[in-house]
Amino acid sequence: MVNWSLYYLSRNLEQISRIEIRQRVLVLGGGGAVGLAAIQLSAAAGCIVTTTCGSQSIQRVLDVGAEQAIDYTTEDIELAIKGQFDAVLDTIGIPETERLGINLLKRGGHYMTLQGEAASLADRYGLAIGLPAATAVLLKKQFQYRYSHGIEYCWTYMRADAEGLDEIRRLAEAGKMKIPVEKTFPITQVREAHEAKEKRLVPGKVVLEVD
Numbered sequence: 750m751v752n753w754s755l756y757y758l759s760r761n762l763e764q765i766s767r768i769e770i771r772q773r774v775l776v777l778g779g780g781g782a783v784g785l786a787a788i789q790l791s792a793a794a795g796c797i798v799t800t801t802c803g804s805q806s807i808q809r810v811l812d813v814g815a816e817q818a819i820d821y822t823t824e825d826i827e828l829a830i831k832g833q834f835d836a837v838l839d840t841i842g843i844p845e846t847e848r849l850g851i852n853l854l855k856r857g858g859h860y861m862t863l864q865g866e867a868a869s870l871a872d873r874y875g876l877a878i879g880l881p882a883a884t885a886v887l888l889k890k891q892f893q894y895r896y897s898h899g900i901e902y903c904w905t906y907m908r909a910d911a912e913g914l915d916e917i918r919r920l921a922e923a924g925k926m927k928i929p930v931e932k933t934f935p936i937t938q939v940r941e942a943h944e945a946k947e948k949r950l951v952p953g954k955v956v957l958e959v960d
């Protein structure tokens with residue numbers, strides 16, 4: 750069993766978001782770096798993966814294990830998808846993808862978004878107000894969706910995890926996990942590397958090379 754949370758989540762989220770063999774998983778935004786990794790982790794766990802991405806990413810997501818890829822720029826996603834999912838990972842996290850993900854889950858399913866509001870609220874109001882405000886938003890949504898759709902809602906965050914990295918190394922060595930690297934910068938050009946990502950000059954992963 751592979752768990753997205755090996756990558757991103759705190760321990761408690763890890764317990765609720767487990768994905769298992771033959772479960773149906775929807776990755777919203779599979780064309781991005783995180784989405785592409787999530788497709789591969791889910792496929793390696795034996796899940797049946799559907800994803801949304803732009804037209805230029807369709808072949809890439811199919812090549813790494815997605816069974817169905819829907820072009821969010823030209824297709825009606827709800828019409829294109831048949832049936833419901835056990836888990837949704839939303840890497841985009843805008844109201845439209847949240848609505849879509851929640852509606853496409855079966856009862857008891859898990860919706861996970863990378864766009865939890867804890868960091869943005871803490872940035873805006875400071876930790877003392879921002880974190881309690883974020884907790885209130887999260888609890889409200891969890892309660893609301895449990896009541897209206899019978900699903901579990903959570904925010905996922907990156908965290909260092911030796912066990913997770915080890916699993917990723919094992920999958921990479923087995924050829925089941927490929928992360929396309931778009932550009933490599935020497936460590937002395939760390940500013941340029943950050944700018945390349947922030948200004949969206951480089952679409953894929955950027956690597957800093959240490960001598």
Ligand SMILES: NC(=O)c1ccc[n+]([C@@H]2O[C@H](COP(=O)([O-])OP(=O)(O)OC[C@H]3O[C@@H](n4cnc5c(N)ncnc54)[C@H](OP(=O)(O)O)[C@@H]3O)[C@@H](O)[C@H]2O)c1
Pocket residue numbers: 757777778779780781782783784801802803804805806821840841846862863864865905906907908952953
């Ligand atoms: N919570 C955390 O700890 C955590 C950790 C890492 C990243 N993040 C966040 O997660 C997000 C994704 O990161 P990333 O590194 O994967 O970004 P990325 O490589 O820049 O990918 C973003 C991709 O989103 C796709 N996209 C945009 N709008 C879409 C839509 N409506 N439907 C489907 N796909 C859409 C585009 O795919 P196409 O090219 O196919 O059009 C784009 O390539 C970022 O906002 C990042 O800040 C959060």
